[in-house]
Amino acid sequence: MDCLFCKIVAGEIPSAKVYEDEWVYAFKDISPIAPVHYLFIPKEHLSGASAVNEENAAIVGKIFTAIAKVAAQEGLASGYRVITNCGEDAGQTVPHLHFHLLAGTKMGWSSESGV
Ligand code: 5GP
Ligand code: ZN
Numbered sequence: 303m304d305c306l307f308c309k310i311v312a313g314e315i316p317s318a319k320v321y322e323d324e325w326v327y328a329f330k331d332i333s334p335i336a337p338v339h340y341l342f343i344p345k346e347h348l349s350g351a352s353a354v355n356e357e358n359a360a361i362v363g364k365i366f367t368a369i370a371k372v373a374a375q376e377g378l379a380s381g382y383r384v385i386t387n388c389g390e391d392a393g394q395t396v397p398h399l400h401f402h403l404l405a406g407t408k409m410g411w412s413s414e415s416g417v
Contacts, residue, residue, distance in 0.1 A: 303347060305347055305396075305397070305398050306396055306398070307341075307343050307347075307396055307398035307400060308347050308398060310327070310329065310343075311327050311343065311345050317329035317330070318330040320340050320372060321340075321342070321368050321371070321372050323364075323368065324345075325344060325345055325346075325361060325364040325365075326342060326343070326344060326345065326361075326364050326365050326368040327342075327343055327344075327345055328340050328341065328342045328343070328368060328369075328372060328403075329341055331402065335404065336404040336405060336406055336407050336409070337405070337406030337407055338376065338378065338382070338403065338404065338405035338406040339402065339403070339404055340372065340402070340403040341400045341401070341402060341403075342365045342368055342369055342372075342400065342401045342403060343365075343398060343399060343400045343401075344361045344364075344365065344399055346358075346361065347398055348361070348398070348399040349397045349398065349399065350386070350387075350388045350389065350394055350397060350398075350399050351386050351388040351399065352388055352389065353399065354399075361399075365401055366384075366401075369384060369401065369403055372403065373403070373405070376405075378405045378406075381405065382403055382404060382405035383402075383403075383404040383405070383409055384401050384402065384403055384404075385401065385402040385404065386399070386400065386401050386402070387402075
């Protein structure tokens with residue numbers, strides 16, 4: 303499949319890995335918008351949040367478990383934000399489910415950008 307993040311999982315495109323287990327792969331975002339900006343993705347291809355269903359929903363729990371582990375390891379005790387963009391209006395640019403982990407700065411909140 304011609305999917306950027308599937309290629310990253312397969313090692314065909316290099317990435318700066320921060321976490322990996324049987325189900326989840328996490329790596330540094332190539333163009334960070336916060337001092338800590340990692341992407342957590344399922345190893346299995348899912349196009350985005352709208353593709354989550356009763357059969358595959360367990361992966362979301364696996365991803366959030368991985369996020370909590372990495373946040374603890376990295377000492378993000380003062381807080382972090384998890385975002386998934388779904389579809390064009392939200393600005394999803396890679397059609398493989400991914401969760402942004404943002405931290406290391408005081409974040410604002412607005413309906414415009416969310417950050
Ligand atoms: P989206 O905009 O779909 O929510 O997030 C896609 C993210 O993937 C963006 O933050 C973008 O910087 C990141 N990204 C796109 N291509 C690559 C790549 O080749 N390597 C890495 N590490 N991140 C990428
Ligand atoms: Zn994919």
